[in-house]
Amino acid sequence: MKFLKKALSLGLVGAMTLGIMAGCSNGGDKSKDVVSTVDAGSGEAYKVYLITMDQMDQHWVSVDEGAKAMAAALGSEIDYQWDAPDTKDNAKQIEKINNAVANGADLILLAANDPTAISDAIKNAKDKGVKIIYVDSGAKEEAITTLSTDNYNAGYTAGKTMLESIKNTSGSIGIIGVNTATNSTMSREDGFRKAIEDDGRFTLLTTEYKDGDAAASQEAALSFITAKNDLVGLYGTNEGSTTGVGNAIKASGKEIIGVGFDKSDSITGLLEDGSLVATMAQNPYTMGYLGMAQAYAALKDLQTGPAIIDTGVSVLKAEK
């Protein structure tokens, strides 16, 4: 009996190991590539990592798609890997950077989770000879170039867009933010506030921060709607917040101008049915695509041009 118990335990351990090997072999071709280019330094294939803030947000998936497309176009000279923590977390992203460096990365395309927190890890990477290019969000440490949305201007544009659509001459406007720690979304809020304050007719309410969680953002938006009779506009500073704002306006049935950020299937749907008036669509695919091109230029010691490239926003409205 005891022997059988031990045998079963060892059998499960074996199953564990096989499971892991299955997980690895699904890395399939990629792992073969990695093995064959491990003795890089001959400059045969450059190992370029994309490290984003998390793995799930459609925004990062688009950056990856753009980077992957350019990497494919560049051919066998680029060995491309995408890595990211499963949730937005400074410590986890630092670990990912450390891992990339230990795995022989030549260049990292980085969307820094926080400009201060990640800086030391970036400096360490640079000291070890790894080149850095920022995509979407930079950090304090200098990089070769940065490709991002000018969030403040985009927020200002969002504010102007909302003002164009509001028919009332007074009232209050609510903002559903992400969190106070993410610079990009705070800049979008600051730009928006400036536009509304410059106009002067409307009151801005205290921002609710719901971490980009669509459901929580929806509840917060609904609270604004029910609490404030004179609410004329709602603004969301990222994809999740915008989805929440749109759904809340739809649920309430009231005439409230909803403006948001980022693009997704849900948001497109909300634009179509009139719950949202406009959204500022960033260009994450372009960030990845051009970012990879810049990476190639940097690795080949070619000119990389300006220190900051604004990949801009498009104001998306419903098809009339």
Place this chain on the structure above:
Amino acid sequence: MQAKVINANRHKKSNVLKRVISIRGMGQVISVTGAFIIMFLVFSQINGNFASGDNIFNLLRQIAPILIIGIGQSFVLITGGIDLSIGSVAGMSCMLSATLMTKYSMNPVTAILLTMICCIIVGFLNGFLVSKTKLPAFIATLGTMIIARGIAQLVNGNRNTDGISSSIFKDLFYYEKTAGVYNTIWLALILFLIFAFILSKTCAGRHTYAIGSNYEAAKLSGVNVALAEMRVYIFSAFLAGVVGLILTAQSGMGTMDAGNGYELNAVAASVIGGVSTMGGQGLLIGTVIGSCIWGVLENGLTFAGSPLALRNIVIGIVVIISVLIDRIARGNIGGVKKLFKGNHKTD
């Protein structure tokens, strides 16, 4: 005469080996060590960089915080409880130490002392709730988990802190090496040795196992059960506090979200290493192996180029299998038991 002496010596040698193997919990430790070695070899094969000197130290430094927080959780698990608050306490420690050093311009030593005192107070609160008011550990620590996270958010006015200026602090806890090994690794090693000693060689350690195995019997034997129970929660909070300091050093600032989810990673590391969630059993060396497996999986799967989505699934499966091993070894799966025993009595 001679033959007798030789036989006696042979008996001695196999006795030592037998004694080591028969230590309760050692069976699983040996199995998972084997699994760990196999995993390590597999990953090194797939990507040569995995076993490079650089990555080994990188890996060990990643494992260190999991181990430190795992030690605390193991102590609590052995008493049959669970500490859900340790992730939040780590976050609270991160925010407190960073805020004291930035907003209040305190020197690192004072900041560390004050932070650790606060963490110990939380540990004391947990211990008090569980041992004196008889609140289930799950509920008590769930409450303190939320409170500690709230304190982390409150301390700097619901904002992450500025960057800390003390490079000594950052280097000491994370960035620098001593004798070629990262300081974080030394820290984990020293804490492991101290707490392993406490657990295996002191009365405090014995009592920890005692109240986990049979609370009533321990009480009747004269063990101060309230003290023994309170102690493990204080240990746990203390170690979570240390991890918080490491997080502060790593990011060079305080983040309100720091440590999110660490409590469950600590449970996973402990359970993989053979610490039973039902109490009374477990060796800290097992927690070491458990943390190493956790770290190797994360790190190794990245190096193997495994798709991101698959990694979580693999890690989750490993955790479940480890718990299954524990259950089967304890003979707690009714169906399996019957399958092997049939109609006969136990062996």
